[in-house]
Amino acid sequence: MVNRWIYVFAGLGANLILGTIYSWSVFRKPLEILLGWGSFESGIPFSIFLLFFAICMPLGGRILKTYGTRRAVFLGALLVGGGWILSALTLETQSPLLYVILFYGVMAGSGVALIYNSTITVSSYWVPERRGLAVGLTVLGFGISPLITAPLANYLIAYHGVKNSFIILGGIYGLILLALSYLMVLPRLEARGGQMGGSLQQSMGIREFTPGMMVRTKSFAGLWLAYVLGTLGGFIAISQAAKFGQEVVRLSPGLAAVATGVFAIFNGLGRPLFGYLADRVKINVVSSISFLLAIAAALLATQASSLTIYIISYSILWLVFGGWLALAPKATSLFFGAQNLSVNYGIVFTAYGASALAGPTLSASLWELLGHYSPVFMTVAALSALGLAVSNLMLKPPAMPERKIPVKAR
Template sequence: MNNDKTTEQSLIILGMAAEKGRWLFVLVGLLINVCLGSIYAFSVFRKPLEGLWDITSNQSGYPFMIFLAVFAIVMPLAGNLIAQWGPRKTTMLGGMLVGMGWITASFSPDIFILTLLYGVIGGAGVGIVYGCPIAVVAKWFPQKSGLAIGLTVMGFGISALITAPLMKALIGNPDIGIMNTFLYSGIAFGVIITLLAQLLSFPPAEWMPAGSETTATAVRPALSLTRQEMLNTSSFYALWATYTIGCLAGLMAIGIASPVGTEIARLDATTAALAVSLFAVFNGLGRPIFGAITDKLGPKHTAILSFTLIVAASLLMFFFGQENAMLYVVAFCLLWMCLGGWLALAPTSTGIFFGKQYYAQNYGIVYTAYGAGAILGTLISGNIKDITGSYLGAFPIVTGLALLGMIIAAIGLNPVKRQ
């Protein structure tokens, strides 16, 4: 009898420790994402590389585009690795590849080898690691996981604010230069990710947070669908389509943020650059904000709210944005925040609709929507001015996409019904 009581007390103590300690996984995930998100700082390398190898601005963007493409392609494959190996070993593998990508890039003789080494190896590494902290946090927060996931992925959004100035300083140091910056960054990222990986683990199979017994029936996913079962639902395709549109619309706006600031809002180049830094903060904050909103309102209403804000910001810019610096700042803060929001809304919705048991595999497939949106958004935004004669021509397109997303969300973002 005493042994039973001792065991019960031990379980209670362990449960309380796990309840408090699970926020550590959010912090670890955020720090890992700061390392992974350094891809968003790649722009600081472009001008120096153009001068080093006498290449065009288009060519200097090859490593960035290939990196994002490989990242999106590898994500679905990494879901199976997480299920088989666990988050620690999978993160270690990805972290080593991230480090190798940056380190080997430092020995590149031209932009094409750099694209291959940095874009393919580094992009694959990020694709393997990215889903690990999200999957861990999703399982440690089986209910109301939006805020926790949002804080975890916030690191990716704010990374450039931290890494870009550091890398720029290293590149500008005559004793270090461009290629050694790749080398030192790779060593740092490889070591940091590998060390942080040791802290990642899933909760015990039967663990549930305190108090979940009273609320589980209301908020726990009714189903735990495998990847194939998920692909047979209409909710998956609605989520994939709205995620793609949310990313496409947001990235189109992001792609023209700086030139719109100088050419439409009439800001000087320095002020426009400061404004973009502010937008990046909102991009990072959008993740925990929309994650928390998803916890409160659910995927459908949160998606509709996001698209409503995108429509409002786009229409305000189109009709009243000419030479209006304040409106420009407000509108683009909203657009960047909504883009960041989808990076929390989509993974949270994946858990709500399809359950947490096969979360890593399922979100790997859902995440391909980001890759599609990133590629389409980047390509379209680059041609907007040529087609319309003005960057203002982007905003009706963004508005139309957001309205389409609103319709898809209203009709299709519904909980999966048990057959």
């Protein structure tokens, strides 16, 4: 029998490619030079990509539930590879920004949603008894991707230019993802409509919720809100890590880039770490730990005038951010069952999209309004304290309905 963890590591490999979005900063300056864009224009494709990544997750869940994970990943591979290549081919048109938004932001972003959702679903079904760790290892690839893809992109841009780099990466990524699609399958019983891991779910007292049932529960509201608050500090840290390092800690651009690489490692490690913890203790306990860490890191960051404090505070914020990418799917399956996980988690994942839009915007607005970073991190600490309250008051499984035992007439 094939080792079940092969499917987990296949998902990890796919996510290494998908996480190239975290290396977008490598492409921004070359695109600005080539096309005369400003900082605002070069940031739009990144934001649109994350937006469609988030909003297409529920749709992706329905597609893979209807057509299967292999076909969903196959389609996603075509969208991702095609999005990169078509973006390159339209860079010399009269409206390159519009086409990059369309092909990279919308097309590739939608493809990433399809594949990302599929890899989580596949890992969840193959290793149901250690679902948190399996999902954490799968999405580890997304977190550590910049350690590989950023140097690769830098090398390609230096020797081949940004346009050809898009084409090369699109071709390589598309082919690898197409190959990995053949490993993106569910266990045989599930493929036939059975309930893989059903006995495990039942033994744990987990009820299966449809998406409509899920969104009407207080548990969904608690999980969605906790997910937003849990990733908000991370998005703020990601959006200005290098800028903060250069302006406040007085690092050179090279050292700031090295520091960002260190943070990416913690972003990746948070995923299997928090997934592992979620397999062993209650979700609200793990969530509370994450918010306590975020509060401590945010308060520490207000004093981050030295390299040591900067590294420690930002590493913790990135660790917590990565942890929620494993904690949220684990909580979704634990609260609402595994049968509709792909669609249910797609809906829960919209919290990530809300945080992706709110985090950088909040950070930039506070900086422009007040002129320094302390209020930014005090806000992160306050929101994390709110998350701590949500964890203890709302982050609980839905109440199981009481069974009425009929009384036999005598």
